[in-house]
Amino acid sequence: MEPEFDLIIEPGGGIGSYWRDLWRYRELFFFMAWRDILVRYKQTVIGVAWSVIRPLMILVVFTVIFGKIARFPVEGNAPYPVMVLAALLPWQLFSNSLSESSNSLILNANMISKVYFPRLIIPASAVIVSLVDFLISFSLLVGVMLWYRFVPGWHILTLPLFLLLALITALGGGLWMSALNVKYRDFRYIIPFIVQFGLYISPVGFSSGVVPDQWRLLYSINPMVGVIDGFRWAILGGGVVFYWPGFFLSLALCLTLFLSGLAFFRRSEQQFADVI
């Protein structure tokens, strides 16, 4: 590389400068997230309240059907709604991120074909929007905990770590889906399925303790099992039995999902403008 030039454009090149670019475009990243947050509830009557109402509806349905009618067992001494909500919030963070970020590149197709910036910004900012939603709906959990006079223990301090894990998982899935969606629009139809089934496959309405022991490790192949168990442990505290082998398996899978998603995204990124 000749020292006098700032930028060399070559086929397959620019890997090294990519991370520097990502840093240089950090403001755009915030602006994109800010735009998506602003737009999300424009021209709605109750606005931000939607991010509380949606989990509340699911909570009510789950509590009535699984808690009251089916009488699913509760973990530790926590009330059933608290247990559900502790899992529902990370699940919604994941599923919203996944569906928002997988469509994000296509929705911004115009920008991609007209301006350069590290494309990673787009799905990442979609995840940030879901994070903001998560933080708002977290107030619901606080409200329900106050209602049941449920005081969390010291475990709650580890919650940010599990939140980070949830974000990494969501971004990993989002990177895969968004890059695939650019080329194969089939994924637009696959994602609603993943989101719908995932709610029942993941331990949202029930404790993962109900899964028979011999199947527990297999069950943990779903990376969200580790995330949700972590959230429950942090929020419900002491009474929860933590299943470590499963958690480590989920953790490893989360990281694999994230790193492979990143690699795949980077590889397909160069062709986005030609394919989209």
Added chain:
Amino acid sequence: MSSVIKVENLGKRYILNHREKSRFPTLRDEIVQKAQGVGRRLLHPLRTSSVPLEGAAGMEEFWALKDVSFEVKQGDRVGIIGRNGAGKSTLLKILSRITEPTTGRVSIKGRVASLLEVGTGFHPELTGRENIYLNGAILGMGKFEIRRKFDEIVDFSEVEKFLDTPVKRYSSGMYVRLAFAVAAHLEPEILIIDEVLAVGDAQFQQKCLGKMEEVGKADRTVLFVSHNMAAIRALCTRVALFEKGQVIGQGDAEHFIRDYLAGADSTTALWTRDNSISRPDGICFTAARIETLDGDLCSSVSLTSSFRLIIKTCSTSDVIGAQIAVRVTNQEGVPVFTTTNCDQYGSLQTMRKGEHTFIVIMPGNLLTPGRYSLIIAAIIPGVKRFDVLEDNLSFCVEDYGAHTALMKDGRLGVVSPLLKWEWD
């Protein structure tokens, strides 16, 4: 002066897939193709896997750019000209890092801003104020830079009253003005512009050209693609002429613009559809010709005489609200006028299924001498484009020495109508 852009042996290849009907490949297609490939290999295990692309699945290579090399020095204002499909836009896309080259390399020195479109990333739901920030960030400005220039941008755009209105309620003129105002306040060392001036009203275009000239004079490097030779002439000092993905000449602007226009001198008065190419659905053109009022094919008409444009179409179904539009563009790329088959009705018409013939009488004593090309389009305005003939028909208006001879300079202007004068 040193080079700020150095392009060496640049090439960009696209793979065209002829078999593909839908625009987006679906998983199914891919799986079927992979399976066929595996099947082939099982049936002919001895054949090497390097099947030529064309043979494989109706694929064909297309080099949008090939072996392009040139240098741009600091402070140069370079116009990039060439016909549609000559590779100009591909070049800009590579220079602005939107797409990767297939071969070669580009070295750039300095901060680059590229403007392939104004208003990229504008969000209709956001207000003018919010969009200024967003669009500025997309174009590479920092938050403080935007804040510093905010008043200037608003001033330039002339929309201060509507700053807090969502841009979806803006008129298209206001929208473009705001978008351009943001772009015009970029302060890069190298500015890359695609035909963004084709939008907006004439007065604002002038203002933008002025602003850009300012940019050029401040010793910035400008790369400018346009079909509008008048704009190129006003803005650029040097020109690179592209043809079929290659640079066929570069140098002094005036010289090359003249060359380019001379090369375009051949005219065609007749076009018929090549039957081997599939017809678009809805309405498609089958033939078009330019002829004298006596019905003789002619590509060179006298300044004073009227002539006819005949367009034949075929509709595969009844189309409500369809329009046939004709735009006459002069050799500088400036649209002189646009006329449609609805001109005399003032409302949209329904086009019945079947074949139609349209006849447009072009009056004499309207166009100045020179070469004109026609763009003919079948559209539902704002909804759909069925078929477009672009630069397939062209004609020359010749001055056989009638009234212009009375004035030495000819009759300066884009049109030269003979108007009725009264005096006492």
